[in-house]
Amino acid sequence: MIPEIGHFSLALALALALVQSVLPILGAARSNAAWMQSAQSSALGQVVFIALAFGALMRSFVVSDFTVLNVVENSHSLKPLLFKVAGTWGSHEGSLLLWVLILAVFGAGVALFGANIPAATKARVLSVQAWISVGFLTFLLFTSNPFERIFPPPADGNDLNPLLQDVGLAMHPPLLYFGYVGFSIVFSFAVAALIEGRVDAAWARWVRPWTLAAWMSLTAGIALGSWWSYYELGWGGWWFWDPVENVSFMPWLLGTALLHSAIVTEKRDAFKSWTILLAILTFSLSLLGTFIVRSGLLTSVHAFAVDPERGLYILGLLGLSIGSSLALYAWRAPDMEGGGLFKPISREAGLLVNNLVLAAATGTVLFGTLYPLLLEAVTGDKISVGPPFFNAAFVPMMLVLVLFMGLGPFLSWKRADLAGVVQRLRFVALLSGTGGLILWYVRTGAPVLAYVAVAAALWLLSATLREWAMRIRLFQEPLPVSLRRARNLPRAAHGMTVAHAGLALIMLGMIGSSAWKSEQIAFVAPGDLVEIAGFDVTFDGIEPVRGPNYLANQGRLIVERDGDYVTTLRPERRSYPVAQSTTTESAIRSTLAGDLYASITEPVSEQAAASGAWTLRILYEPLVNLIWIGSVMLVLGGALSLSDRRLRVGAPRRAGRVDAQPAE
Secondary structure, eight states: OHHHHHHHHHHHHHHHHHHHHHHHHHHHHHTOHHHHHHHHHHHHHHHHHHHHHHHHHHHHHHTTOTTBHHHHHHOOTTSOHHHHHHGGGSSHHHHHHHHHHHHHHHHHHHHHHOTTSOHHHHHHHHHHHHHHHHHHHHHHHHHOOTTOBOSSOOSSOOOOOGGGOSHHHHHHHHHHHHHHHHHHHHHHHHHHHHHHTOOOHHHHHHHHHHHHHHHHHHHHHHHHHHHHHHHHSSSOOSOOOOHHHHHHHHHHHHHHHHHHHHHHHHHHSOSHHHHHHHHHHHHHHHHHHHHHHHSSSOOOTTSOOOOHHHHHHHHHHHHHHHHHHHHHHHHHGGGGOOOOOOOSSSHHHHHHHHHHHHHHHHHHHHHHHHHHHHHHHHHOOOOOOOHHHHHHHHHHHHHHHHHHHHHGGGSOSSOOOHHHHHHHHHHHHHHHHHHHHHHHHHSOSSOHHHHHHHHHHHHHHHHHHHHHHHHTTTTTSOHHHHHHHHHHSOHHHHHHHHHHHHHHHHHHHHHHHHHTOEEEEEEEOTTOEEEETTEEEEEEEEEEEEOSSOEEEEEEEEEEETTEEEEEEOOEEEEETTTTEEEEEOEEEEOSSEEEEEEEEOOSSHHHHHTTOEEEEEEEEETTHHHHHHHHHHHHHHHHHHTOGGGSSSOOOOTTOTTOOOOO
8 A cells, every 4th residue: 555655645746746847937928926826835745745756665665565666676574674775775766766856955945045046947957847847747657657566566575786785885876866966956946047147256155065076975975986886896097987887977967067157247247158058968877877878888887787678768758858958048048148258367267168178078978978879879889998007098188187276266256367377376386396206205106197197286276275374364363363254254264264275185096096096916725825015815714604694604814014913804705696796895904094905716626625725815905095085085075165154045035026026
């Protein structure tokens, strides 16, 4: 009965979405206040009914209701409760239900917290959001019913993919979807602005909080997925330029450009047409990622390998949404140009370079991701575009971006004094260049580009701290005065400092763990010793371990340095009998200086197994934890900016607006 209630709730949500997609936008066109007001109640009704359906599906997983096909295919009675809950969104159907729930949450958010948005604008935004909901709800109900029954029910389920039975990956999809779907509301604001034919500073103020919220979630989701890949897959890497990784990274790149472009629109009434285009393209890339993951085009540990017919539905939805929004943009955008003029040396120009580099980087990743798929579709030939291409094409562009990120905050609006900026940054340039040279002298053997990248990361970190110190007049005023100035700074200023410093740390972590990584792969028997990066690692044998739904062989590695005991690492090789698959569970000794990383794989032969020999992979990755620390700082910087009172949803009403309420 509960699954039927969930299914019926989705049907009611679709009915409300259909009403919301038509009535409010007609009300805005006819200045009918009641019709426009209906958007708020229908948006809230949608989120209630979809949440009810999501709760019904989650309940089916928690109680192991094996009369529901989705539960049978993605759960098991012995699975821990956390992973039963995570199984709700661990399948194609369940993840789509989570998608439409988040879509409805963002619509309800605008309905509840957009009090300062003009009624006509809000009605158009919520109608556009409902168009998207209609597309995905029909897809869910007609092709991907998460509540489909199976009779007679089996005695138990098939279990969730063991690779997905991990705390990190349990949280990865919701965060990623909040980012993906969060850009839908920005898309809706953009299309509503095109329908109205007006983009101004107030519009940019309304858009920025939603963009920040989506960007923060997408950042956290990507970082969490990278962390999971690092410790779970057993190869010690945090990024492989996998196509499914790329389709989450591309909206992040354009979303970052959108964040900075919206600042110029708000502050200087410029980049209006460009900001609208970025909003459309960012969500379009989110839809593209949805299509690639669910179309059966890819086989990936991240992908939902489903039948191509459902992929065709998403492709049609993708073509309709992108095509119609870009056609509307082509019609309306020429009338939106204008705004403040600026000189080539100015903050606007710096942010323009920022946007162009990010757009070019997105195009590069898009080409490298889609070209193999298009080539195979046209010719049948299969090729692989991997890390060598992306690193060679992407990294130099990022170095240019980092240069302007350090320079930009020192530039003033409209026209900047280049000589004054150079004078302020002389010490920063000297410090970063010296740091790169010292590293070159101390640690040889890496490519020249690695030392240049380290100097660039130090440049960004030093310039960011220098700009913040100048704002509070650190070392120029007494410390209590500087602290008071720091307290009075807008939170968005602190957020920018934290985020830019976080990106510099991420760069240092990526460079250190790539350019100076040490690796040893050896066949070891009990008592064998492996030396790596100054550590002595002794293989002390294997012992069997039983988990709640798996059996494991757990290795014991004694780690010493200069004869002193350091730690014991216990990597595992797990076997899941129900899913009939195995996973590698790495063991990591983490410090700020670097990680000692170990994993074991099956014995190389029956003879080796009889003697207790295993394949041991052990790595030392310098500074790798700076990647996760920097990622946390990126999210924290976004949260600080989002909490700034100047970035509340909406903007102060201007005097004389037609829809302004009279003072009481």
